[in-house]
Amino acid sequence: MSSFAVIVPCFNEEKELENVITGLLLIQEIDLVVIVDNNSSDKTGDIAEQLASNSDRIVALCEEKQGKGAAFSLGVSVVTNFDYVGVIDADSTYETGHFKEMYAVAVAGKYDMVVGSRLEEYAKSHARFGHLVGNKFLSILLKFLSGVELEDAMSGMRVLSKNLINSFDSIADGFQIEAEFSLTCGRNGMRYKEVPITYVERALNNPSKLNTFKDGFKILLFSLQFAGFTRTSQIALLFSFAFGGIAAVWGFFLLQEFLEFGKVSGVAAAVAVSILASTSIQIFLGAIIENRVRRVERHLMKR
Numbered sequence: 001m002s003s004f005a006v007i008v009p010c011f012n013e014e015k016e017l018e019n020v021i022t023g024l025l026l027i028q029e030i031d032l033v034v035i036v037d038n039n040s041s042d043k044t045g046d047i048a049e050q051l052a053s054n055s056d057r058i059v060a061l062c063e064e065k066q067g068k069g070a071a072f073s074l075g076v077s078v079v080t081n082f083d084y085v086g087v088i089d090a091d092s093t094y095e096t097g098h099f100k101e102m103y104a105v106a107v108a109g110k111y112d113m114v115v116g117s118r119l120e121e122y123a124k125s126h127a128r129f130g131h132l133v134g135n136k137f138l139s140i141l142l143k144f145l146s147g148v149e150l151e152d153a154m155s156g157m158r159v160l161s162k163n164l165i166n167s168f169d170s171i172a173d174g175f176q177i178e179a180e181f182s183l184t185c186g187r188n189g190m191r192y193k194e195v196p197i198t199y200v201e202r203a204l205n206n207p208s209k210l211n212t213f214k215d216g217f218k219i220l221l222f223s224l225q226f227a228g229f230t231r232t233s234q235i236a237l238l239f240s241f242a243f244g245g246i247a248a249v250w251g252f253f254l255l256q257e258f259l260e261f262g263k264v265s266g267v268a269a270a271v272a273v274s275i276l277a278s279t280s281i282q283i284f285l286g287a288i289i290e291n292r293v294r295r296v297e298r299h300l301m302k303r
Contacts, residue, residue, distance in 0.1 A: 004082060004083070004103050005033070006088060008088055008090050009068050009071035009075065009090070010036065010089075011071075012040045016090060020096060021051050024099070026097075033057055033059070036063050036071040038070070039062070039065075039066055045060075067173035075087075080162075086103070088157045093118075093156075093200050094200070114159040114192070114195060115158050115195070116155050117196050119139075141223060145288070148183075148192060150192075156178065158181060164181075233287040236283050237283070240280045244276075254269060254273060
């Protein structure tokens with residue numbers, strides 16, 4: 001019979017941590033819960049220690065290096081012997097009960113990664129618009145980079161196999177950790193599945209720790225670097241995003257002019273925007289194709 005442990009990275013989650021752990025302990029399939037306090041400034045660490053003292057199914061750790069990835073890596077160090085490892089955020093936005101189904105799917109289908117997709121309900125919630133757009137953009141990007149077709153690639157609730165954990169480089173120290181899961185899965189040709197889960201809106205007094213632009217940019221850069229692009233392709237992608245950004249901003253002003261006056265005065269500007277946009281797309285696709293070909297070559301060489 002397979003064994004199952006769940007890692008709970010947490011930073012300043014004194015309001016919800018106990019609720020999350022209580023829910024996890026109700027799932028009989030979970031053999032061990034590893035709480036990793038990520039250098040919190042509130043009572044999160046104290047609550048974790050108290051919970052651990054009351055149950056032999058809980059281990060409480062503290063990671064002083066800031067970042068979700070660093071906290072997860074420390075948690076992994078004590079669950080290397082488990083067949084499957086789950087990970088969940090400590091903010092109560094995920095229903096812990098879904099682990100029962102996700103774990104069963106992973107075992108029955110011998111999947112290396114089962115991802116809880118909250119995208120459908122997430123879009124209906126009052127979550128920040130920037131989070132929704134950023135999540136969708138990064139999910140699409142990771143599909144291209146990793147070949148792993150996930151609608152909610154940034155989901156914080158997953159079940160991972162021992163095989164994936166042993167292949168994991170653990171080089172992400174922050175919110176890039178979710179991107180690294182997909183990239184690792186794709187790079188090693190592992191099996192995965194996405195299942196729908198419930199998304200619970202955050203309490204008003206417990207805002208998200210994710211900064212839409214700052215962390216989104218970090219995830220973008222990490223994904224491009226970790227995806228195995230050559231230096232030439234990385235430079236090409238930077239030009240692609242630069243051209244695309246210029247085209248988007250310039251095109252927005254031209255669109256405003258058209259909507260207001262019914263015409264565009266600068267025909268040359270419109271042509272330039274079209275050229276920049278098409279060049280951006282062509283460079284991007286060229287880099288992606290090169291990356292895919294190199295990944296196929298690596299798989300064939302392994303065989």
